[in-house]
Amino acid sequence: MMNSKEIFGIALGLEPPWEIQEVEFKEQGENNIELHIRIGFEQGSKFRDPQGNLCKVHDTIERSWQHLHFFQHRCFIHCKVPRIIHRDGKVRQVAVPWSRSGSGFTLLFEAFAMALIEGEMPVNKAARLLGIYPQRLWNIFGYWISIAYSNDDPSGIRYLGIDETSAKKGHDYVSIAADLEAGRVIHVVGGKDKTTIHSIKTYLRSKHVKPEQIEQACMDMSPAY
Template structure:
């Protein structure tokens, strides 16, 4: 199917009053430049007060550039005229909002942002940077923009159960503690460190986003005495459930302590550490066969 020049707006997701004026493929730089113009008679909304049907006051000629989704395997850049309205309601003369980008100076289109957000779910940012050919500092700004917005509008009013665990954020002993809504599988809060005071930070975050301490009926955590105390202090109406993985870990540790203590009296226990950690159904015939008469 042939693509008519008039269909390029649909191809690049461009809406009126902008239209594609020219497309130039730069063979040496291996990129596609798309140039947009504005219909001069168009009436636009004032970016200051929102009043519609305002005439164009002037136009900045191709003073903005945005990285768009790749066209085939080539990077695509949109260059557009940027009109300014002369609002009859508020009297302001300002550049209009660009429909294909979050901010006029962001440097990326919304579709490029969406592509990056999709990639970073499964890839580290430095790998995404190499793939798309953009500096990772610019890509981190995209991620922070959407994550910060999502956190700002987060609704925690329905949270009744909280799971928590700590993990290492970097090599060494830099820990973070993560609190999760176990029913909706959403992260409630991420706190630096792994001390008991992270529960206070969780409570403050919950209440700042519509949650109520009284609504929390259950918390799940490891068996740290300090964690238990702080959870009881800040969520007094919640029952405490110990994380099954920590329970299993403690049980396995206890079994191994007993095995080590009895190994000196029973030679058959030597080299059996990992046998005791297996489920019974996974034991081989050799492991199941009793060796003590």
């Protein structure tokens, strides 16, 4: 029969040399219990640098991440993350498999957070459900949107649409470029003057879109456009 450490290790998808070292429920006030999981690594373990070289552990640094709720309890993961000496002599922190670099959340937590937003749940409501401040949820959203944006490939566009819309009350506008054939937004830039058109043009060129491949363009007859 598996013990609790083995069960949580499977739930977190851990593989050697990573292992669950401690599982503890902590009372944080009346009717408020948190689950804290400590992850470690086998003594004598070596970790690979970006070039694939196995390196001994130089030292460790304490890190914590918020994870998805286990049962009805908020869950936090703690780990003394190893640092190794690379071939260039610099000491760098090892990448952990459960979180991206610089994040205070696990990848599964961020995936669930993005699923809530994609399901059109308001950010404030989603943040309450996750037990975090709305700004932290916006930070998660901004990171993954930037990744998706940088990996986007609009190089097959033939029909380009450009229009402006009000970003908020007053005269604060953003201009939107869309692939009319695919029915999706490909670029957004602040403003609605000629500099926005130059920005859209520069972006499309950076994505290897040639002017001659645009068969049709739909936009306002504004002098700026």
